Amino acid sequence: MVYLDNAASTLPAPEVREALARALLELPANPASAHGAGAAAARALETARAEVAGLLRGGPAELVFTSGGTEADALGVLGAAGAARGRHLVVTAIEHPAVLRNAERLAARGFTLTVVPPSGSGCVSAERVLAAVGPETAVVAVMLVNNELGTVQPVAEIARGLRAAGRKAHLHVDAVQAAGVLPIDARALGADSIAISAHKLHGPKGAGALWVRPGARLDPLWDGGRQERGHRSGTENVPAFVAFGRAAVLCRAGQAGEAIAARRDELEARVWEAVPQARPTVAGSPRAPHIASVLLPDLPAEPILHALEARGVFASAGSACASRTRGPSHVLAALGIDDRAAVLRFSLSRLTTSDEVAAAATALREAVEEIRPMARQARGRR
């Protein structure tokens, strides 16, 4: 199996699997319990918190564990909006649904929502975002790395601009696709909250975190036992967070970004060679190391994916019209990508090998050759 769908989910590292299994076995107590078993669970949880915070060069007191990236985004956006006085939101058009749909929910409750479109290169401009922000703006949400294209958004520049203009808006950053492949320094980035997810960096599913700048105000999404310093009620998923901590330490030790980028460049070079009609979906923007977005004109994405799968290569589609029922990708639509083109996302990890990217390029050539005759003139589907 050549697994090139790491932006969807990564393979849990062996150390992570081991840490998860061991914590399930050895840390059965509730970390809030007064007895020694509870204390052991609480200690493990705090160690994990420091480890995950370390991935963002933050302190443990700044980290709220969540059930995943979506909850972290929801807490960042809904929580900050709930705590703020202003009734205006600014988001980019290429945010993940975890941000976009929650912003739309706020809009349905009376917030004004400004959606900033990207340029054709798959990035929003800092000026356009800043121009949309006013004194009434409660939350600005900008992702660090776009999940479909891998493009890096100018978050630090936006943060500086907000400060320079004296804006009070909360800057929420969805860093789910960045953490583990790009170095992140939460303070230097200038964000008020940063969402990350464990299973995107070889950790388990069902675990995420929101880094919160000290002093930033967030309303909790719900109330209850007031764990996580009141930000997130509910008994902590200790085994998953312990495993998350393990995964974070491995990421830091790995410093894998450059190696992954080199592998991605190799994949792209081979794809352009093997499939002459293929081209990069976007060009000219800074990119995260692990995502290659490939555009194939006049082909349906989904059959190509399944043809790749038949050859042992697993990837994802990001086509504007991958299928009739799935509907267009809002990201590709925002970029004005031709909806008759297949847009494929190959996403790598530090485990991806040179042989694998070579095999993927060959499989893509064969897949295109298989599907093209069927797809001839099969266009403009409604």
Place this chain on the structure above:
Amino acid sequence: MAAILCRFGEIFLKGGNRGRFERALADNVRTAVGGLPDARVSTPHGRVLVTLRDADLEEGCDRVGRVFGLVSYSPTITVPTEMAAITAAALAGARAALARDPACARSFRIEARRSDKRFPLSSPEIGREVGGRIAQATGVPVDLENPALTIGVEIGLEAAYVYSETRPGPGGLPVGISGRGLLLLSGGIDSPVAGWLAAKRGLALDALYFHSPPFVGEKSRDKVVALARELARWQAVRSLHVAPFTDCQKRVREAGPAELAVVLYRRMMMRVADLVAERVGASSLVTGENLGQVASQTVPNMTVIEQAARRLVLRPLVTYDKMETTALARRIGTFDTSALPYDDCCSLFVPAHPATAARLVDAERAEQRLDVAAEAAAVAGAAEEIRL
């Protein structure tokens, strides 16, 4: 013990088919409640009666509510055929109904039915006596014309049955009474509904799905299996046959012009369906086709497609609006699965301008480049059967 009193339409009680109808219905009810411990099905006095444990009453009702041929059914308390027990049960039923729906306090009546003519009171006398007690105890007035609540009392040979609630059944005819058909099932919204409607008219079904990897993925297949399972809950479908269609589809696509592709695919599907129907003993084919829903679903195209089939092609949805079909899909429980975003082989590779008035000569000319009988036999022969 609790019981469910199931009713079937008066219309079927007449004529020579009554016995066959009753037996099929009782068999299907028996299948529906199969697996519930101690559940027993009998057919006393023109009813189908399910006796079962008290704790299984709601589950039993849910299952019985999916048996075609039933007009209505009532969850029922079983008591000895004595007036004291009957009156007490009726009063308890009235109080339960009032708690469930306070609007019942407007008025009520007793609907008594006496199958055991040895019972000392006549039906009107039972009604008067039980009704009088309930009116006295609850203060709810009697209204024989337009009651808000109807309490039923049926006196059988072995027991009396008292109920305060009548729920509508799905109607139709018992599955199997109209023979066996083969449903061409895709992952869309329409074909499961078409199958449900055919089963509602008494047709027992097997299903056939054309799977085209790699054009569609495993999830498309899983989705169709889930739809077939949903239909099986209505006893509509017995088995699903998954026919690998890819290679055949490629050759069919090569054989003719792009605008004719949909018609040629579907003609090939008809031939395969005939072969699978032969194997399962089905004498008709059922499709989700609809007049004008997509560009290729025209009368001329359907005519050309149908001529590839040897069996009668039934199209229960042919005149339905999409909204009507969708509403029915929601009601029968297939919509959420159908709405999953996984395509079937028909929805991919539809040409921009499909032929709307295909001609048989053109289809046959394209098919001369193929050995259609051998192609169909290969697809049908490779079909995998999934028992539901």
